[in-house]
Amino acid sequence: MKTLLPIAALILATATASAAAAAINATAWARAIPGDNGAAYLTLENTGQQPLRLLAVHGDRAMDIALHEHVNDNGVMRMRPLANGLLLAPHQRIVMAPGGLHVMLMGLHAPLQAGEHFPLTLHFDRGEDVKVEVKVQAQ
Numbered sequence: 001m002k003t004l005l006p007i008a009a010l011i012l013a014t015a016t017a018s019a020a021a022a023a024i025n026a027t028a029w030a031r032a033i034p035g036d037n038g039a040a041y042l043t044l045e046n047t048g049q050q051p052l053r054l055l056a057v058h059g060d061r062a063m064d065i066a067l068h069e070h071v072n073d074n075g076v077m078r079m080r081p082l083a084n085g086l087l088l089a090p091h092q093r094i095v096m097a098p099g100g101l102h103v104m105l106m107g108l109h110a111p112l113q114a115g116e117h118f119p120l121t122l123h124f125d126r127g128e129d130v131k132v133e134v135k136v137q138a139q
């Protein structure tokens with residue numbers, strides 16, 4: 001048993017090191033919109049060998065930022081928060097789009113205007129936070 005311990009420790013250290021590297025390619029855009037609320041759409045690709053779960057999105061462009069999905073509730077499309085975040089399997093690519101998954105921006109400090117851009121920080125269940133720049137496009 002004594003000889004096994006260092007090997008186990010080495011494997012653990014290697015696994016931790018690879019998990020710490022950001023294995024996400026991310027881009028983001030939003031639609032210019034008048035009013036207090038808006039949405040950003042991420043394109044995420046897990047380039048690593050391990051599943052990653054997007055748990056939260058942070059930023060200071062809006063009071064409250066949350067991951068939302070659209071669900072069909074007896075014929076009525078509603079938005080609701082993703083209770084368990086968004087899971088990306090190894091090499092999986094997820095493209096958010098209007099009418100589906102989105103990053104809800106509630107209580108914008110100013111309406112989203114075409115041509116502006118602002119940062120969001122993507123917080124995953126492992127690894128480092130990922131920063132992405134949201135480009136605001138005309139309708």
Ligand SMILES: [Cu+2]
Nearest residue numbers: 068079102104
């Ligand atoms: Cu929403």
